[in-house]
Amino acid sequence: MTTPVSERQSPETPVDELIPSVDEAPGSRPVAWPHRHLLDVDALTIDEIETVMRTADAMRQVLARPIPKVPALRGRSVTILFYEASTRTRVSFEVGAKNLSADVVNIAAATSSVAKGESLVDTVRTIEALGADILVIRHPVSGAPYLAASVFGGSVVNGGDGWHAHPTQALLDLYTMRQRLPRGSVAGRKVVILGDVLHSRVARSNVWALTAAGADVWLCGPPTLLRGFDAWARAGAGGRRFTVTSSVVDALRDADVVMALRIQKERMTGGLLPSLREYATRYGLTRERLSLARPDAIVMHPGPMNEGVEIAPAVATGAQSVIADQVANGVAIRMALLYLLAGART
Amino acid sequence: MSADSPAIALSAGAVVADLEISGAWLVDPAIGREGPGDVIVRDGVVDQVIWLDPGEAGGARPDGVVVAPGLVDLHAHFREPGNEDAETIASGLAAAAHGGFTTVCLMPNTMPPLDEPGVVGRVVAAAAAAASPVGVRAFGCVSAGRAGEQLAALGELADAGVVGFSDDGSPTRSSTVFRSALAYAGAMGLPIVEHAEDLSMTEGAEANEGLVATILGLRGWPAAAEASAVARDLAILGEVVEDVPGARLHLTHLSTRPALDLVRRAKAAGLPVTCDVTPHHLAITDDWIAGARTWAWEPACARSAAPFDPSLRVNPPLRGRDDARACLEALLDGTVDAIATDHAPHTVVDKQVEFGLAANGISGIETALGIVLAAVEAGLLPLARAIEALTAGPARLLGDRLGRRIGLVEGEPADLVAFDRGDRWLVSDEALVSSGRNTPLLGRELPGRVLMTVANGRLAYLAGSRPAGAARRRRGSTSRQPVRAEVPPRRPQRARASAAFPRISAAFPRSQNLLGVELPPAASSGPPASRHRDGSTPGSAVMQPSALMQAWTGIRLRRPNRGHGCTRGLVGRSSSAIRPRLGAPHARRRAPSRA
Ligand SMILES: [Zn+2]
Numbered sequence: 023m024t025t026p027v028s029e030r031q032s033p034e035t036p037v038d039e040l041i042p043s044v045d046e047a048p049g050s051r052p053v054a055w056p057h058r059h060l061l062d063v064d065a066l067t068i069d070e071i072e073t074v075m076r077t078a079d080a081m082r083q084v085l086a087r088p089i090p091k092v093p094a095l096r097g098r099s100v101t102i103l104f105y106e107a108s109t110r111t112r113v114s115f116e117v118g119a120k121n122l123s124a125d126v127v128n129i130a131a132a133t134s135s136v137a138k139g140e141s142l143v144d145t146v147r148t149i150e151a152l153g154a155d156i157l158v159i160r161h162p163v164s165g166a167p168y169l170a171a172s173v174f175g176g177s178v179v180n181g182g183d184g185w186h187a188h189p190t191q192a193l194l195d196l197y198t199m200r201q202r203l204p205r206g207s208v209a210g211r212k213v214v215i216l217g218d219v220l221h222s223r224v225a226r227s228n229v230w231a232l233t234a235a236g237a238d239v240w241l242c243g244p245p246t247l248l249r250g251f252d253a254w255a256r257a258g259a260g261g262r263r264f265t266v267t268s269s270v271v272d273a274l275r276d277a278d279v280v281m282a283l284r285i286q287k288e289r290m291t292g293g294l295l296p297s298l299r300e301y302a303t304r305y306g307l308t309r310e311r312l313s314l315a316r317p318d319a320i321v322m323h324p325g326p327m328n329e330g331v332e333i334a335p336a337v338a339t340g341a342q343s344v345i346a347d348q349v350a351n352g353v354a355i356r357m358a359l360l361y362l363l364a365g366a367r368t
Numbered sequence: 369m370s371a372d373s374p375a376i377a378l379s380a381g382a383v384v385a386d387l388e389i390s391g392a393w394l395v396d397p398a399i400g401r402e403g404p405g406d407v408i409v410r411d412g413v414v415d416q417v418i419w420l421d422p423g424e425a426g427g428a429r430p431d432g433v434v435v436a437p438g439l440v441d442l443h444a445h446f447r448e449p450g451n452e453d454a455e456t457i458a459s460g461l462a463a464a465a466h467g468g469f470t471t472v473c474l475m476p477n478t479m480p481p482l483d484e485p486g487v488v489g490r491v492v493a494a495a496a497a498a499a500s501p502v503g504v505r506a507f508g509c510v511s512a513g514r515a516g517e518q519l520a521a522l523g524e525l526a527d528a529g530v531v532g533f534s535d536d537g538s539p540t541r542s543s544t545v546f547r548s549a550l551a552y553a554g555a556m557g558l559p560i561v562e563h564a565e566d567l568s569m570t571e572g573a574e575a576n577e578g579l580v581a582t583i584l585g586l587r588g589w590p591a592a593a594e595a596s597a598v599a600r601d602l603a604i605l606g607e608v609v610e611d612v613p614g615a616r617l618h619l620t621h622l623s624t625r626p627a628l629d630l631v632r633r634a635k636a637a638g639l640p641v642t643c644d645v646t647p648h649h650l651a652i653t654d655d656w657i658a659g660a661r662t663w664a665w666e667p668a669c670a671r672s673a674a675p676f677d678p679s680l681r682v683n684p685p686l687r688g689r690d691d692a693r694a695c696l697e698a699l700l701d702g703t704v705d706a707i708a709t710d711h712a713p714h715t716v717v718d719k720q721v722e723f724g725l726a727a728n729g730i731s732g733i734e735t736a737l738g739i740v741l742a743a744v745e746a747g748l749l750p751l752a753r754a755i756e757a758l759t760a761g762p763a764r765l766l767g768d769r770l771g772r773r774i775g776l777v778e779g780e781p782a783d784l785v786a787f788d789r790g791d792r793w794l795v796s797d798e799a800l801v802s803s804g805r806n807t808p809l810l811g812r813e814l815p816g817r818v819l820m821t822v823a824n825g826r827l828a829y830l831a832g833s834r835p836a837g838a839a840r841r842r843r844g845s846t847s848r849q850p851v852r853a854e855v856p857p858r859r860p861q862r863a864r865a866s867a868a869f870p871r872i873s874a875a876f877p878r879s880q881n882l883l884g885v886e887l888p889p890a891a892s893s894g895p896p897a898s899r900h901r902d903g904s905t906p907g908s909a910v911m912q913p914s915a916l917m918q919a920w921t922g923i924r925l926r927r928p929n930r931g932h933g934c935t936r937g938l939v940g941r942s943s944s945a946i947r948p949r950l951g952a953p954h955a956r957r958r959a960p961s962r963a
Pocket residue numbers: 536537538563621683684
């Protein structure tokens with residue numbers, strides 16, 4: 023959602039001045055990133071998204087060095103607080119922060135301790151007292167990073183909250199698409215997000231990022247997993263329309279990008295789907311279905327995958343798959359965001 | 369009133385010996401009348417109600433100082449016994465008085481719940497110990513332990529004085545138990561108060577199912593969950609009344625258009641059903657969760673607050689604009705019988721957590737009148753209807769068990785609220801009296817500062833003073849120490865005061881003398897000072913009229929230099945005056961008719 027006005031700086035920052043020379047400390051640049059936190063994608067303007075993309079380019083150059091390490095965040099402390107199991111995202115943040123020479127503290131809070139024991143507010147205050155500058159938080163309850171940001175003195179990065187948002191994933195997805203699409207742009211491209219949209223923070227954040235970048239966004243899945251999205255599509259994301267359909271044929275026809283979402287077994291018990299097998303039959307991304315898309319269409323998945331359910335193994339590892347690129351780009355995007363936030367002036 | 373006007377440092381609980389309110393706008397829903405007038409109270413009893421001709425109104429306006437019967441809340445949670453950190457009966461009653469309420473009906477979902485008469489006795493005892501003049505009524509549980517499986521001790525609870533039965537917090541789960549309860553309570557002339565929610569549709573629900581929940585990724589709470597529960601309840605009621613004509617169903621805190629439509633049709637069909645809505649469902653919408661902060665009837669505008677404020681988590685959830693509009697329409701066309709606060713105080717521990725883990729509820733008894741007056745100010749709700757829905761409406765549902773007469777009635781114990789519609793007050797940590805600070809209105813101004821609440825002939829609240837039982841905030845601690853003014857043990861006389869009782873009893877701890885008035889030593893006689901829990905010794909005074917008069921006329925009112933409370937004396941922008949005074953009232957011409 024929109025960031026409160028007080029959190030922003032008014033003048034639009036010229037993009038060129040923000041492109042870092044990554045070997046410098048972030049605060050040394052004349053113009054700084056205007057957001058203290060990264061909680062939501064919709065708080066970012068398209069120019070700011072562009073800045074993230076170009077900063078990530080610089081980070082990829084760092085990653086290509088023999089020793090992919092710069093001193094940019096030396097002396098800064100990054101705490102990674104995850105209330106949900108995750109390998110990919112957590113490691114990606116950790117590697118990214120270490121590549122920037124930050125001190126990294128990893129806290130894995132058991133999911134069960136969310137509802138009891140130390141409150142999130144107390145935990146965050148403790149982390150702050152221990153000297154953290156940047157807090158990366160993943161939490162199963164939507165909006166939890168906002169609560170953390172309300173009591174944390176430094177910067178909070180949303181590493182995924184409930185069904186609500188996963189900003190770094192959406193940005194790395196956009197980055198990967200631009201890398202692979204002709205002319206490096208998603209504008210006017212048909213991007214299909216297929217699967218369990220209802221429970222997906224990745225889908226929500228991608229709606230904001232991709233519509234901002236001008237993509238023709240389609241959300242597709244069984245009607246029970248699209249509940250409420252029709253109304254959102256009509257209202258638009260920041261006024262930008264997108265399309266919602268239960269017809270996998272309509273969605274995939276002539277698509278440029280197909281992103282399959284993980285389908286969780288818990289959804290079966292909630293009365294939302296008859297069975298995983300039926301889901302795979304009707305909505306799984308098979309070779310046959312993929313042939314409806316453009317021949318050069320790319321296939322994405324935010325992971326972790328249930329191969330054989332939402333995506334066929336042959337598609338996941340096929341020539342059109344950019345899933346491995348997503349993982350690699352994840353590190354560059356997270357380095358870019360940590361770097362920008364460390365230099366934030368608000 | 370200028371700063372040197374006479375005023376009195378009456379403590380809450382004191383019998384209002386002598387009070388004249390002149391040139392105010394009187395609203396009396398009992399006789400369906402509003403207009404300029406004076407109210408004179410003697411020895412706790414309404415001595416005269418003088419309706420003035422418009423010509424002699426002298427500036428009294430409906431948007432100035434208003435005097436109305438004390439408000440009645442059908443639905444409040446005071447958390448005692450079981451969760452006294454969130455609210456005690458004493459702190460809740462003080463908050464009620466600050467909100468203008470003189471009768472509150474407590475919901476039975478305490479720990480333990482009010483499912484047997486012993487717990488009712490504890491509540492009654494706590495209310496007596498609170499020594500607040502605000503009247504306490506209680507609902508008993510429908511089912512034992514609120515588990516929805518077995519009837520609670522309905523008959524014994526009725527004998528203990530409950531005003532009806534409710535499993536509020538949740539619906540009566542078993543339809544069979546619900547049916548039995550309607551019949552059993554109906555035969556005793558008592559209503560079943562139903563929290564209508566189909567729990568199978570709302571498991572884990574966080575926010576109204578709609579655009580806001582979709583965008584924010586909150587688990588949706590469908591409107592159909594309310595409508596389908598209402599449909600069940602009405603279908604059962606329709607059958608029960610065939611056997612038990614006295615059966616009555618009250619649906620509390622309805623929040624959706626489909627549910628209100630069902631009630632409208634049921635009423636038209638003659639079913640004995642009533643309902644209430646809350647102030648927050650009238651005025652606050654789910655886009656507040658996304659950061660909006662405009663009333664439901666105002667144009668949507670840019671988000672101004674951070675999203676996911678846990679103080680907005682409430683059951684039933686805040687709905688969309690059309691549902692809020694439907695609540696207002698139903699209030700205007702009589703489908704809704706009452707406005708009830710659903711005052712639900714919570715501790716910081718339960719509320720300053722992730723949105724989806726926060727306890728449901730808004731602390732609302734102090735802001736209810738202000739929210740409703742905001743709707744009046746916007747021209748959407750006539751003042752008289754607003755007052756009716758806060759007084760006579762709920763009173764009708766309680767019948768004899770209300771225990772008082774609604775209205776500005778000569779010869780009855782004074783039970784009234786005076787508020788200034790032209791005076792806005794800031795909802796702040798300092799201004800609130802309830803232990804529950806869980807309101808999304810913190811930092812917002814509301815119209816209609818309450819100047820004075822008089823309950824059962826005694827002073828319940830006076831602007832600028834801290835009411836009896838008010839919770840005192842202490843930093844870093846959730847425990848609360850009630851600050852209690854000493855209260856004379858006597859009950860107010862029901863009949864007109866005799867000449868033998870022309871005195872005012874007032875007592876106050878000197879440290880709490882917020883009006884800044886020092887009584888002359890001559891007036892300080894009476895009962896021995898008692899010790900307060902904070903160790904300070906209160907000053908006490910039982911004064912003869914002459915001494916008091918002397919005190920008043922000799923007093924210059926120094927305004928306390930504090931953020932909260934009375935900033936302009938007890939007077940609004942109009943020429944109305946609330947003047948405690950002694951001696952014979954001025955002879956006044958009465959308006960020709962009393963309609
Ligand atoms: Zn309820």
